[in-house]
Amino acid sequence: MESNRGEASRIREELGNLKSEKSEIERRISVLEAQLRDIDETKTNSCPQLENGDSGFGHGLSPDMIYRYSRHLLLPSIGVQGQSSLLKxxxxxxxxxxxxxxxxxxxxxxxxxxxxxxxxxxxxxxxxxxxxxxxxxxxxxxxxxxxxxxxxxxxxxxxxxxxxxxxxxxxxxxxxxxxxxxxxxxxxxxxxxxxxxxxxxxxxxxxxxxxxxxxxxxxxxxxxxxxxxxxxxxxxxxxxxxxxxxxxxxxxxxxxxxxxxxxxxxxxxxxxxxxxxxxxxxxxxxxxxxxxxxxxxxxxxxxxxxxxxxxxxxxxxxxxxxxxxxQSPLTTSPLKLNLLPTEARISGKEYNERVVKGEAHILVDVRPAHHYKIVSLPKSMNVPLSVLEVRLPEISSALEKEEEHKGTETASDVSVYVVCRRGNDSQRAVQLLHKMGFTSAKDIIGGLESWAHDVDPNFPTY
Structure with a gap:
């Protein structure tokens, strides 16, 4: 046991010495590199042969350039050589x-x-x-x-x-x-x-x-x-x-x-x-x-x-x-999906006309909640696409309430419209709603951006 302690002590001492030597070597390398850079710059500055357009200082930098880039030139790692490289x-x-x-x-x-x-x-x-x-x-x-x-x-x-x-x-x-x-x-x-x-x-x-x-x-x-x-x-x-x-x-x-x-x-x-x-x-x-x-x-x-x-x-x-x-466009224009048949889609103008006529319906906004807080259409209900399936009972309940309010015979007589920001997530949502039995659901083409463009120019876009 005692010999093990002695051996460990010896190893620690030797390791400490090596670390000290390493630090001294790294310091010495830095000093030598700096000295070599100074020698190289001295050789460059003393060269009598000037390139075309040279200012006469041996490095091609004019007085204005020396002044403009002086903080670069003061850096040993950049200096005249580095700045000249940037200019070229x-x-x-x-x-x-x-x-x-x-x-x-x-x-x-x-x-x-x-x-x-x-x-x-x-x-x-x-x-x-x-x-x-x-x-x-x-x-x-x-x-x-x-x-x-x-x-x-x-x-x-x-x-x-x-x-x-x-x-x-x-x-x-x-x-x-x-x-x-x-x-x-x-x-x-x-x-x-x-x-x-x-x-x-x-x-x-x-x-x-x-x-x-x-x-x-x-x-x-x-x-x-x-x-x-x-x-x-x-x-x-x-x-x-x-x-x-x-x-x-x-x-x-x-x-x-x-x-x-x-x-x-x-x-x-x-x-x-x-x-x-x-x-x-x-x-x-x-x-x-x-x-x-x-x-x-x-x-x-x-x-x-x-x-x-x-x-x-x-x-x-x-x-x-x-x-x-x-499988994505080079253009910066937003992606425009086309997932649904024509009969499962409706334009913003058409939706607005049906609202004006008093059609019994509910409007489901499937944007994330923090998007919904930015701006939304009146009387819409926010059910984010990510949780749409688990919140289907809320949609059924809203249909029943609209049935009672409008006096329709059944909830199936109440239309379901789906909107999002640009008309992509609303199509995905309608696909899901159709699978879950809401066969009359339709998406609003182009979403809120089309609404702002075609129906209400004062509606905020983001």
């Missing part, structure tokens, strides 16, 4: 929305030499709580124009290239091939696969971010032997799992944080400093204020695009149907 780099940001807004602003401010902006959408009022690159004066105008103007107002010395179009297989190769680094600031599955595949084909590093609700994530694909998007997700997730901000909501600051981090990763790749998030993923939880970095799967040898035996060519890329592959 070209970066394209696909999407000028919640993620793209802060990414573009910081990339422009930090002096990236040429920035491309790809987006086909226009600025809307409900963009402004998160898409901070836009302003009220640009509502109804091109997001690319708005974003470009904001970038130029921050830094008039860099080049901004406007691509006022949606990224498709028909134009992606031509657009992305013109840039060194690609930033994916989109919010849909087909775009993520399309951009990643295109980056693999072109050999471009991809800075990929995502934000939804109160959470966000970030990683770097196709960089220094790291994985691509398909390595992690060889098959698309089900469409029910692919939510968008327009459907599920997002706290404005969350894409702002992720977009800033996308700019940071792009800067690190461009200036070759630090450790980009290749092979790792950053996960951000806004409510708990937690940031976690997790190791992700490395490049898959079986990946159809970047694997060892992959033969994915530019021609195959251009012929690939990403909407069919992911």
């Amino acid at each position: 780099t070209s970066i394209v940001v696909v999407g000028a929305g919640g993620l793209g807004s802060p990414a573009l602003l910081y990339l422009a401010a930090c002096g990236v030499g040429r920035i491309g902006i790809v987006d086909h959408d226009v600025v809307e009022l409900n963009n402004l709580h998160r898409q901070i690159i836009h302003s009220e004066s640009y509502i109804g105008r091109s997001k690319v124009e708005s974003a470009a103007a904001a970038c130029r107002s921050i830094n008039s010395t860099i080049q901004i290239v406007e691509h006022k179009e949606a990224l498709r297989t028909s134009n992606a190769l031509e657009i992305l091939s013109k840039y060194d680094i690609v930033v994916d600031a989109t919010d849909n599955a087909p775009s993520r696969y399309l951009i990643s595949d295109c980056c693999v084909v072109l050999g471009k590093p991809l800075i990929s971010g995502a934000a939804l609700g109160l959470e966000g994530q970030l990683t770097v694909y196709n960089y220094n032997g790291g994985p691509c998007y398909r390595c992690l997700f060889p098959t698309p997730p089900p469409t029910t799992a692919c939510q968008r901000c327009s459907d599920s909501g997002v706290l404005g600051v969350v894409p702002g944080i992720i977009g800033c981090l996308q700019a940071l990763e792009a800067i690190k790749v461009a200036s070759t400093v630090g450790e980009p998030l290749s092979g790792r993923m950053l996960l951000f939880d806004a409510l708990s204020a937690r940031i976690r970095i997790v190791k992700i799967r490395g490049r898959s040898s079986q990946c159809e695009v970047c694997g060892e035996n992959a033969t994915f060519t530019q021609q195959q890329f251009q012929e690939f149907d990403y909407e069919k592959f992911t």
Whole structure:
């Protein structure tokens, strides 16, 4: 027993000595690296041969540039070399929305030499709580124009290239091939696969971010032997799992944080400093204020695009149907389902006419309760789709009450209409109601958005 204690003591002492030696070695490495950087910068500054357009200081930075980027130049890890690299780099940001807004602003401010902006959408009022690159004066105008103007107002010395179009297989190769680094600031599955595949084909590093609700994530694909998007997700997730901000909501600051981090990763790749998030993923939880970095799967040898035996060519890329592959549209327009026969549907105008005529009916709003609190139609009852089946007795009871009130012979003479936000969940609800015996149930086509458009222009939309 005594010998064991002695051995344990000896091991602890030796371990402590090794840790001390490790700390001293790491400190010495840092000192030597700093000295080497100073020597390299001295050599660069003393070089008598000037490049075209050089200011005469040996590094190509004009007095205005030195002053503008002085806080970068003071950083040993960035310095003249890092800033010069940024000025020579070209970066394209696909999407000028919640993620793209802060990414573009910081990339422009930090002096990236040429920035491309790809987006086909226009600025809307409900963009402004998160898409901070836009302003009220640009509502109804091109997001690319708005974003470009904001970038130029921050830094008039860099080049901004406007691509006022949606990224498709028909134009992606031509657009992305013109840039060194690609930033994916989109919010849909087909775009993520399309951009990643295109980056693999072109050999471009991809800075990929995502934000939804109160959470966000970030990683770097196709960089220094790291994985691509398909390595992690060889098959698309089900469409029910692919939510968008327009459907599920997002706290404005969350894409702002992720977009800033996308700019940071792009800067690190461009200036070759630090450790980009290749092979790792950053996960951000806004409510708990937690940031976690997790190791992700490395490049898959079986990946159809970047694997060892992959033969994915530019021609195959251009012929690939990403909407069919992911079962979701590339467009940012809301999804429009068509699940019911014509006789099981009714327009908002038709429903309004029947209300005016005094038709005996009940109106079931199947949106989540927190949606219902935002705005609702008069005399509707809220039964969320997620609990519709277990709350069918409430619908039966409402039918009976309406029968008594209107004096109809039976509850079956009372119509059931179903409404939701856009007319998708209402169709799913009617399908379920038909199976459960409510065969007269009909959905209101287009939901509350169509009601606001066709019946009551003052009805709020969200």
